[in-house]
């Protein structure tokens with residue numbers, strides 16, 4: 001039987017690669033709890049990673065498969081998985097500790113507060129893996145201007161955003177967002193596993209998360225976008241009606257009866 005939640009929460013308090021800030025109103029970035037490191041925004045390199053390698057975030061990392069998988073592929077980069085659900089993140093944190101992956105950390109907090117934990121320009125890339133499409137709530141979508149503004153505050157100029165998703169709704173919304181703001185796109189595919197990829201991209205994009213495995217077993221195609229986020233200019237929300245996904249996950253909200261949403 002797997003470890004229960006309370007035991008996992010106790011582990012999270014003592015894992016040296018886990019930083020937590022769960023009281024949302026107190027998340028001012030100077031009170032991340034960790035058994036060893038007193039970490040302030042702007043000091044991930046010198047206090048924790050002890051190198052100057054690029055920092056890559058996975059936002060909504062769940063069990064952290066991408067964070068840990070990418071860390072294995074790229075020992076010369078640093079990876080931080082971010083999620084509010086500590087019991088999920090425990091899996092990745094334990095895996096990284098057991099395998100002595102020093103280029104991995106996990107941060108437990110709400111993504112809406114992400115700019116409280118990093119200084120401007122401290123982050124090079126962001127991965128969004130199988131994020132909830134939030135079809136009814138545009139400001140909760142992780143590729144909305146609400147979130148992109150926050151990412152811009154911590155990313156280097158022209159920092160990279162990767163979106164890997166099952167959701168046609170989130171993919172289409174993100175495409176419109178990119179078009180509305182003329183964001184430079186490096187890569188876009190609507191069916192990842194039917195696309196010719198370099199060996200390196202195959203390894204990067206072949207990492208499969210828990211949610212991806214669920215979608216693949218249901219025959220849903222996987223979409224992927226890689227774009228840049230320049231610092232300059234106001235970000236505009238796209239004004240389009242998008243067809244809702246025809247399926248829903250065990251965790252996604254019930255359908256409202258509508259067939260499209262903005």
Ligand SMILES: C[S@@+](CC[C@H](N)C(=O)[O-])C[C@H]1O[C@@H](n2cnc3c(N)ncnc32)[C@H](O)[C@@H]1O
Nearest residue numbers: 060061062083084085110111129130209210211
């Ligand atoms: C659908 S799951 C995907 C998890 C993982 N990326 C995967 O592919 O298996 C979405 C994850 O995002 C997290 N999440 C969603 N909104 C969040 C927010 N605002 N702040 C922190 N975590 C959030 C949830 O807790 C959940 O673990």
